[in-house]
Amino acid sequence: MSSKTDLKIALVGNPNSGKSTLFNFLTGLKQKTGNFPGVTVDKKSGILKLPDGQVAELTDLPGTYSIYPKTLDEQIVQEVLLNKDHPQHPDKIIVVTDATNLKRNLLLFTQIRDLNIPCVLVLNMMDLAERKKLKFDLRALSIDLGVKIIPTNSHSGLGVQTLKNVLTQELRVSKSPFYPVKELASETIEQIREEFSLDEDYRAYQYAQQNVRLTFLVESERERIESIKKQFGFYDVPTQSQEVLGRYALISEIVDRNIKNDVNQSLSWSQKLDQVLTHKVFGYVFFAAILIIIFQAIFAWATWPMDMIETFMADISSRVKTTLPKGVLNDLVTDGIIAGLAGVVVFIPQIALLFGFISLLEESGYMSRAVFLMDRIMRACGLNGKSVVPLVSGMACAIPAIMATRSIDSWKDRLITIFVTPFMSCSARLPVYTLLIALVIPQKEILGFINLQGLVLTGLYLIGLIAAILSAWVLKFILKTKQKGYFIMELPTYKIPQWKNVLLTIYDKSKTFVLEAGKVIVAISIILWVLASYGPGDSFNNAEEIVQQKIVSEDISEDFETALSAYKLENSYAGVFGKFIEPAIEPLGYDWKIGIALITSFAAREVFVGTISTIYSIGADEEDELTIKEKLSKEVNPKTGEKMYTPALGLSLMVFYAFAMQCMSTLAVVYRETKGWKWPFIQTIYMTVVAYLAAFITFNVFS
Amino acid sequence: MRNITHLKLHEKGVIKGFTDDILSVKLMEMGCLPGTEISLELIAPWGGPIAIEVSGYQLSLRRNEASSILIEG
Numbered sequence: 001m002s003s004k005t006d007l008k009i010a011l012v013g014n015p016n017s018g019k020s021t022l023f024n025f026l027t028g029l030k031q032k033t034g035n036f037p038g039v040t041v042d043k044k045s046g047i048l049k050l051p052d053g054q055v056a057e058l059t060d061l062p063g064t065y066s067i068y069p070k071t072l073d074e075q076i077v078q079e080v081l082l083n084k085d086h087p088q089h090p091d092k093i094i095v096v097t098d099a100t101n102l103k104r105n106l107l108l109f110t111q112i113r114d115l116n117i118p119c120v121l122v123l124n125m126m127d128l129a130e131r132k133k134l135k136f137d138l139r140a141l142s143i144d145l146g147v148k149i150i151p152t153n154s155h156s157g158l159g160v161q162t163l164k165n166v167l168t169q170e171l172r173v174s175k176s177p178f179y180p181v182k183e184l185a186s187e188t189i190e191q192i193r194e195e196f197s198l199d200e201d202y203r204a205y206q207y208a209q210q211n212v213r214l215t216f217l218v219e220s221e222r223e224r225i226e227s228i229k230k231q232f233g234f235y236d237v238p239t240q241s242q243e244v245l246g247r248y249a250l251i252s253e254i255v256d257r258n259i260k261n262d263v264n265q266s267l268s269w270s271q272k273l274d275q276v277l278t279h280k281v282f283g284y285v286f287f288a289a290i291l292i293i294i295f296q297a298i299f300a301w302a303t304w305p306m307d308m309i310e311t312f313m314a315d316i317s318s319r320v321k322t323t324l325p326k327g328v329l330n331d332l333v334t335d336g337i338i339a340g341l342a343g344v345v346v347f348i349p350q351i352a353l354l355f356g357f358i359s360l361l362e363e364s365g366y367m368s369r370a371v372f373l374m375d376r377i378m379r380a381c382g383l384n385g386k387s388v389v390p391l392v393s394g395m396a397c398a399i400p401a402i403m404a405t406r407s408i409d410s411w412k413d414r415l416i417t418i419f420v421t422p423f424m425s426c427s428a429r430l431p432v433y434t435l436l437i438a439l440v441i442p443q444k445e446i447l448g449f450i451n452l453q454g455l456v457l458t459g460l461y462l463i464g465l466i467a468a469i470l471s472a473w474v475l476k477f478i479l480k481t482k483q484k485g486y487f488i489m490e491l492p493t494y495k496i497p498q499w500k501n502v503l504l505t506i507y508d509k510s511k512t513f514v515l516e517a518g519k520v521i522v523a524i525s526i527i528l529w530v531l532a533s534y535g536p537g538d539s540f541n542n543a544e545e546i547v548q549q550k551i552v553s554e555d556i557s558e559d560f561e562t563a564l565s566a567y568k569l570e571n572s573y574a575g576v577f578g579k580f581i582e583p584a585i586e587p588l589g590y591d592w593k594i595g596i597a598l599i600t601s602f603a604a605r606e607v608f609v610g611t612i613s614t615i616y617s618i619g620a621d622e623e624d625e626l627t628i629k630e631k632l633s634k635e636v637n638p639k640t641g642e643k644m645y646t647p648a649l650g651l652s653l654m655v656f657y658a659f660a661m662q663c664m665s666t667l668a669v670v671y672r673e674t675k676g677w678k679w680p681f682i683q684t685i686y687m688t689v690v691a692y693l694a695a696f697i698t699f700n701v702f703s
Numbered sequence: 704m705r706n707i708t709h710l711k712l713h714e715k716g717v718i719k720g721f722t723d724d725i726l727s728v729k730l731m732e733m734g735c736l737p738g739t740e741i742s743l744e745l746i747a748p749w750g751g752p753i754a755i756e757v758s759g760y761q762l763s764l765r766r767n768e769a770s771s772i773l774i775e776g
Contacts, residue, residue: 066732101760104734237724244731271744274761280748372763376751385752488729488768491745491754491761 005057008088009048009167012077012112013096014105015063016365016492018124020044021154022096023060024504026164031508042406043088052168059088065104067111067206068240070486071409075213081115082206083216092171093119094163099129099136099151100493102259106251107244109145110178114202118171119147122163126151128493135260144254146174155498179247181205184239187232192225205243208234270365270493277366283373290370291392294357298350298396298427305349313342331533332526340525343604344518347399347665351513352506354393354400358407359505361389363497367407368489375487381469382476383420384413385487391417391468394424395461398666402673403509410486416475418673419683422666423468425461425658428605432657433460435609439629440650456651460658467659467690513669524664528574528603535572543568569611574599588656588692589649589699591637598662605662648703652695659691705776707755707769710743716774717741723771734758735772 013019023031027046044060061080062073069075080088095112097105102123109121123129123136142149148166152159182189182201185208192204211217211225228234276282317338324330361367367389375385383391386408393401401421408414441453539546547564569575578595585595593612601608612632635644661667661684670680710716718739721727734757735741744761745754754763 068728068732070729101758103758104760107732237728240728241724241731244728245736248731248734248736274745278745278747278754368763372745372752372754373747375765376747376749486726486729486768487752487763487765488733489763490733491763493760 005047006054007056007091009056009058009092009094010080010088010090011058011060011094011096012081012108013063013122013124014065014098014108014490016490017063017096017098017105018154019063019096020060021498021501022094022122022124022152022160023058024501025154025157025160027058029504029507031504045088048164048167050168051164054168056167059090064108066108066244068209069213072411073409078206078210078213079215081112081117082203082210082214085216090117092167093117094122094167095119096122096124099123099125100132100134103248103251103255106145106255107247109147110247110251111202113145113147113174114177114179114181114200115206116174116200116203120163120166120171121145121147121149122159123149123151124154126159127153127155133261137258141254141258144258146178177202179243179250181243184242184246185232185234188228188234191228191232195224195228196221209236209240268493273494274369274491278369278373283369287370287373290361290366291388294354294389295392295396297353297357298393298400302349302353302396306346309346309348310342313338313345317342332529335533336526336529337522339529340522341518343525343665344514344522347397347513348510350397351400351403352510354396354404355509356502356506358389358404359502360497362407363495363501365492365494368491371489372491382416382472382474384408384410384417387413387417390421391424394421394426394468397426397428398422398424398663399513399669400509402666402669403513405673412479415479415674415679416472418670418679419475419686420468420472422661422663422683422687423464423471423659425464426605426663428663429460429657431606432601432608433457433654435612435629436650436654439632439645440647456654460654463655463694464658471686471690519668524668525603528600531574531577532569532572532600535568536576540568540571543571569596587699588695589646589652589703591644594653598656602662603664605657608657646703648699648701651702652699655698656691656695659687659694661687705774707741707743707772707774708753708766710774712743712746715740715742716776719773719775721771722773726768726771730768730772733762734760735762741772741774 011019011023023044023046026048031044031046046058046060048056048058050056059080061077064074064077067078067081069078080086080090081093083089093112095109097109109119112119121142123138129136136151138149138151148171150159150163150166152163154160177200179202182205185205188208189201189204192198192207193201196204196207198204198207207214207217207225208229211222211229214222217225277286317334320338321330321334324333358367361370370388371385373385374388378385378387387405389407390401390404393404398421401424402418405414405417405421408417437453437456441456444452446452446455534540544564547560547567550563550567574596575592577599578597579592581595581598582590582592585598590598597608597611600611632645633643636642637644667680667684670683671677674680705716706722707716718735718737718741720737721730739758741755741757743753744756745763747753750766752763752765753769754761755769756762
């Protein structure tokens with residue numbers, strides 16, 4: 001993308017300044033989400049066509065309150081601005097500010113201005129400022145700050161065209177800095193400027209402040225800066241507070257001179273709303289209601305588009321199956337690739353719905369209130385107020401839930417949330433639960449009104465929740481972090497959500513999931529397909545003859561195709577592997593047949609039902625749970641001669657599925673969100689161990 | 704020494720100083736400067752976070768963070 005563009009422009013500003021809305025206005029659909037090299041931070045960039053025909057690459061840098069980073073996201077801003085060789089280092093900067101809260105917003109602007117990168121100042125949300133009866137003297141403000149100022153209203157798009165025009169002009173770089181930083185540490189600044197041949201005092205000062213953080217400096221350079229600082233007695237924190245105080249003093253004076261606010265504020269409607277929405281009773285009731293709606297949507301409303309997608313993919317699969325000549329290629333395409341793709345696209349409705357809701361909550365300003373209300377409770381178990389939405393969404397599907405942890409700034413809190421979310425019972429566990437509950441739990445009432453089957457199902461959801469909370473609590477003590485976690489957070493005023501932003505978020509998240517997680521899911525599907533369709537030696541290669549003979553000699557009334565596929569699965573690598581792990585899973589009450597199902601359902605939990613029906617050769621109609629149930633209930637344990645599917649085995653299996661990872665899509669998403677295989681690996685091992693132990697205990701208690 | 708957590712709901716106070724140097728930089732960046740008037744606006748139950756009104760907007764912070772902001776009087 002960068003090769004085709006004429007210049008690079010960056011959007012910088014405080015969170016909640018309307019920066020992303022402006023970004024959407026400037027780029028429309030011509031945007032993409034990528035990564036900043038080497039870090040777990042999303043890079044949003046897009047193409048901006050300027051009126052003079054120039055094409056610019058516009059990057060939406062993460063929101064920050066100052067150039068001093070507190071989070072990984074904010075560090076990117078600093079890195080991009082200070083490193084002139086950074087691929088995203090901008091030629092021009094658009095500094096976006098919230099006009100209703102200019103003093104705080106201008107701090108970042110004055111810091112950027114002193115780095116001498118050409119910039120333009122956008123006063124956004126002018127409509128809200130007018131409603132607040134703020135009167136701006138924009139001309140004088142522009143002179144005092146030494147920058148071109150564009151008032152905009154990113155809700156209506158007012159001022160966006162002017163902004164585009166201004167970007168084509170040469171933005172004059174001011175000669176003298178806004179804040180005379182040199183007074184704070186003249187020797188240190190001079191020495192660094194000279195040795196690193198820097199043009200600006202403030203840049204040199206930043207090198208001194210941030211020498212350990214800046215990744216573009218090599219070790220010897222960092223050490224050199226450290227010794228310069230020692231030599232001249234430069235201390236980071238005290239100078240930093242002096243700088244902030246000094247800047248604010250100048251900003252205050254300018255703002256008070258040029259912006260008049262003559263009406264005394266009465267209680268705004270935002271504050272009135274807060275009295276209800278953060279109320280100690282109604283606040284929680286409202287939040288619970290919102291969660292129920294979201295849960296309902298992902299759990300129930302997403303079903304029909306998901307069914308449609310499944311039918312559609314099955315349709316494609318059967319078409320390909322009949323069009324392509326029979327053989328390995330046909331099987332690979334249909335059972336491997338298309339099956340894998342289907343496993344990816346089927347999640348789109350849930351992801352779209354969840355992110356639609358999350359985006360609505362964030363746009364409206366409610367999200368930070370929910371976080372505010374929940375922080376205390378979540379903190380008790382090692383989580384963060386912001387972990388609530390991911391955890392609850394995890395009860396529908398862990399994939400969008402893990403993607404939703406992005407909003408948690410503290411890496412430790414975010415990692416813990418990602419780690420424990422898959423313990424929440426997702427909708428894919430439901431088919432497994434329903435089949436097994438129907439099989440082993442009698443349909444009866446206890447205490448006259450509690451349905452035993454329902455009780456078991458509720459229990460399964462509860463143990464998932466408990467496992468999540470306990471694991472989070474343990475991780476709180478294990479994980480060490482260098483980053484100090486803050487909970488200093490702006491509560492933005494309530495706003496009416498913008499549909500365009502919501503839709504763009506939905507589009508962006510779905511696309512990211514399909515492209516990023518999709519790769520891994522399709523790859524694992526193909527591997528599982530190979531394992532289930534190929535086997536070692538003659539017993540697999542001569543499957544058709546052997547089955548033919550068997551049917552004739554043992555006089556089995558089974559359908560040939562069904563018997564063949566059962567036989568093939570038994571003798572495939574997956575089957576061999578199932579037999580191989582049989583000793584390991586025997587203490588849980590499982591045999592090799594269940595072993596095969598455990599292996600294949602690693603793709604997704606619901607595959608268990610399909611595999612079980614293939615193994616017991618139940619025929620093509622996997623969906624018919626009644627037939628599966630009948631067949632399974634007749635299954636006899638060869639060792640004891642009694643029923644195979646006892647309540648002990650059924651409960652042991654259900655507990656195993658409640659805890660085990662058994663979902664490659666989750667794995668793929670964790671891989672993407674943590675940018676490596678370390679965490680998905682640890683998580684899978686941990687969950688499997690917990691599942692194994694829990695299933696072992698369950699089996700022994702009930703048998 | 705009084706700090707922000709000692710304020711009653713909707714009571715106003717003027718920031719005097721901070722007890723935590725590193726936290727103070729972050730708080731000052733967010734507009735909590737010595738001499739600024741603030742008022743306590745929201746209190747989450749069970750010892751949860753609080754929210755203050757400062758330089759024209761609402762800022763929420765945990766109690767232990769809030770207790771590092773000293774107020775006059």
